[in-house]
Amino acid sequence: MTGISTASDDNARHAEKAKKHKAAHDKIMAGKTGEKGLLIVHTGTGKGKTSAALGMVFRHIGHDMPVGVVQFTKSPKWDTGEARLLAKFPELVTLHIMGEGFTWETQDRARDIAAATAGWECAKQLIRDDRHRMVLLDELNIVLRYDYLPLDEVLAFLRDEKPADKHVVITGRNAKPELIEMADLVTEMTLVKHPFRAGVKGQKGVEF
DSSP: OTTOOOHHHHHHHHHHHHHHHHHHHHHHHHTOOOOOOOEEEEESSSSOHHHHHHHHHHHHHHTTOOEEEEESSSOTTSOOHHHHHHTTOTTTEEEEEOOOSOHHHHOOHHHHHHHHHHHHHHHHHHHHOTTOSEEEEETHHHHHHTTSSOHHHHHHHHHHTSOTTOEEEEEOSSOOHHHHHHOSEEEEOOOSOOGGGGTOOOOTTTTO
């Protein structure tokens, strides 16, 4: 009976659409031949900024490419899953946990500035080091938000001294507009729902 679509017809239409899609995709990809070290920013109020950045870190590890990680607000006293896992790859990962906890825990601006400054000096060394293919600056946006580091100094270093082939990933809420403008890739995590608002605390394996 005419007008009735058969499975064979559906498959043929699907194959034709897929063929056109592949041709268009291949044409686009043919013009994407460049490579460069990217400045990547993960920001926004939603969960997942550090988690997404660590995903790229683990991809580098999977390809045997060394990475450096500086955590600006997390404390060495915290027992996090990522620190445990990264410690299993000492030949590929240089990890520096430089924070003293959140600002409301220290309640000491001078200490927070000192910790941020030490973290930034460590970050500059890792970025300059040719060994590391990627450097993750976890929660750098937080210390920039509170003016614990001079924004102009950070931007100048990333602009003038970051090697052209090195990826630098910066996480944290409230990324400065100037950093967003400079970055090659910016992702904003949007909060839709969070269990914290329903009285659920941070849980092992999800938040840390």
